[in-house]
Amino acid sequence: MPQPYQTQAATGGGKDQEPTIIIGIDFGTNNHCSDKEKVPSAIYYNEKGEVSWGYSVPEKASPLKFEWFKLCLLDEGDIPQNLRNAAQVEAAQKSLRESNKRVVDVISDYLRELWKHTTRNIRRAIGGQLVDLSRFKVIATIPAIWPAYAQIRMLEAIEKAGILEPRIAGETILEFLSEPEAAALATINDMHTYSPTNMEAGDHFVVCDAGGGTVDVITYTVTKTDPIRVKESVKGEGKLCGATFLDEVFQTTLRRKLDKISPDAWQILEENGALSRIIHNDWENGIKPQFRNTDQHWLLQMPTSGLNRKRTHDQFRFSDIKFDAKDVQNIFKPTVAEIETLVTDQAKTTKEKYKKEPKFLVLVGGFGRQPFLYTRLDDQLNRKKDQTEKTEVLQGSGAEPWTAVCRGAVIRGLELSEDTIESTSRKPNTVVSTHHESITHGFKNDFVKPFKTMKTEFIYSTVTTPPERCDETVKRLCKVRWSSVPDFNSLPTWINPIGKVVRRINYDVKMKSNGVTLDFEVMYKNRVMASKKIGIDYTCCGSAVNQFHDSDEDSGDD
Structure with missing residues (x-):
């Protein structure tokens, strides 16, 4: 997991050389990076509406306690089938329903607390004066498969x-980066820095991002x-099979062993409070990362029942609990x-x-540093006797900051950084673009009567090769509206296939993505009719194209 920030000191007076603090937000399904430690992605609202987050969240279940809520940003139909029926996801959805809270608001409250915590720590680390003089650049990771x-x-x-x-220091810049893309950027930069001869154009490498809740894998080729x-x-895939599921099996095994001693x-x-100590010391920082x-076997020392009694070996109420290699194998x-x-x-x-x-195979993420996982994957990938090419498994030993983000490594991929758009005419006009590059595409609309406003609807497909006709993979992206429209009578006429006389407008739309938002510029006869973010409506984003009928009448679209 990346550290939360790094700084770039000014070396001159130019704008690009101003001091900048780069802050990475790696908002996980189950854990979140804060300082150098992982913090649970959990939040709790008390009766007064006050917020507790991370480790301060009480263990007792409550409708006002939210965990695993990140996945609820997706509409239910877009949650992968193997995740949709998971108990954790269902519990998060139930908490949202019972509390009548929007998932966006819950995530916002969590991020607000995280942001306050992070900026306080940065001020302590480098001084408040430097923070006030520095611009912020925030890079937030998101799953690659998100619509x-x-x-x-x-x-x-x-x-x-x-x-x-x-x-006062200036605008805070926000960029989104897909989670496996972030891992790949940091990884390939280090690979190229330390072993440049090992990577050649045409080589493929798999990135396995194994976190607390989800595990995502994706394959890249070097161009x-x-x-x-x-x-x-x-194309990337993911499952709910992160390290948290080991924790659940460990606790089940521990309880079974304890029940044999005393009910x-x-x-x-x-x-x-001994259970928390055992889980944290003996499991989280003992068996789990070392297995x-x-x-080998491990002895878990059982304390006395008293809260204030001195914990010496002679005062233990129960016998020590033994976990042998077979017990831990069954957990993993x-x-x-x-x-x-x-x-x-x-x-x-x-x-x-x-x-x-x-x-x-590049293993990243907290769980990705586990030695047993490394051994099993190495065996699986290189077990074939007739295999002539060996897949080398690379595993980091700790967390590194996202220095690669600032060093110019570029990811270009079908699913990660390309935008597929179609005109509302449903014709397969497909345009591909990478982050920070603008694209221009021509469109046309036909009208049978004068109109006061104009709109262009953009739709996208979730598959690599968009279909010829709208199906379940085609979703609404946004509508771009412009009120400065040409005179109806000045538009050329033509007769459509059913013999109807219509007026046609041909125009161009320039679209540019900064990785966060889309900026549009509408051009008609070399004149800008609408630009930037004005008139962009994302209300229906993600809905099926034929889910409802558009009742907007004043556009006059045919």
Whole structure:
């Protein structure tokens, strides 16, 4: 996980050389990066509406306690099938319904607390004066498979959290980066820096981002090595099979062992706070990160039931609990097997599609640093006896800041950084663009009567090759409205296929994405009719094109 900020000191008086603090927001499904530690992505509202977040959230379940709410940004139909029926997702949706809260507002409240915490720590670390003089650049990660409307909802949450509020030092810049793209940027930069000869154009590598809740995998191919550039070569996939699911199995196993000793053992451990200590010390910072599938066992010391009694070995109420290698194998194997399937499917598709094995598997994320996971994936990818190409598994040992973000590495991919748009005429006019590059495309509309305003609706498809006709993959993106319209009588006429005389307007739309929002410029006969963000309506973003009838009559569209 990336550290929350880095600074770029000024080296001169130019605008581009002003001191800048870059803050990364890696908002996870189950955990969030704050300082150098992971913080639970959880929030709680008390009866007065006051907010607790992260580790301060009470363990007891409540309709006003929210966990796993990130996935609720998606409409239910867009949540992947393997995640939709997960107990954690259903519980989050239930909490939102019972509390009558919008998920955007819950995320906003969480991010507001996180932002206050982060900026306080930055001020302590480098001084308030430098912070006040520095511009902020915020880079927020989002899942690669998210549809356009989910990013727009995330933007709304960030704005409501006050992260983009005006500052004397200047405008705060926000950019979105897909989660595997962020991992790939940092990883390939380090790979190219330390082992430039190991990466060649045409090489493929799989990135496995294993976090607390979700595990995402995606494959890239290297298109250029100087500077390093890659593009997506196999579409990404993800599952709820992160490290949190190990925690659940561990607690189930521990409770089963305790029940054999005493029926009230679990309750006693909860009441005197020992259960939290065992989970944190013996599991989170002991067995879980260290397990390597060796013939090893662990003894979990059981404390006394009293809260203030000195915890010496002679005063333990219960016998120590033993976890041997087989116990821990049974905890790890089901979850790790799901990750193996994700990774091997990517490698298999790469082999079938490009006739070569991936050169690297890059493990990132907190769970991605686990040694047993490394061993199992290495065995799975290189177990074939007739395999001539070995896939090398690379695993980081700690968290690194996103220095690669500022070093010019560029990702160009089918799903990550391209926008597919169609005109409202439903013809397959497809335009592809990468971040920060503008594209211009021609459109036409026919009218049978004078009109006061004009609108162009943009739709997108969630598949690589858009269909000829609208189907369930085609969604609404936005409407661009412009009130400065040409005189109806000046438009050329033509007879359409059913013999009706209509007036036609031909115009161009320039679109540019900064990774966060879309800016549009409408041109008619080399004249700007509408520009920037004026008149862009995202109300229906993500809805099916034929979900409802557009009753906007004053545009006069045919």
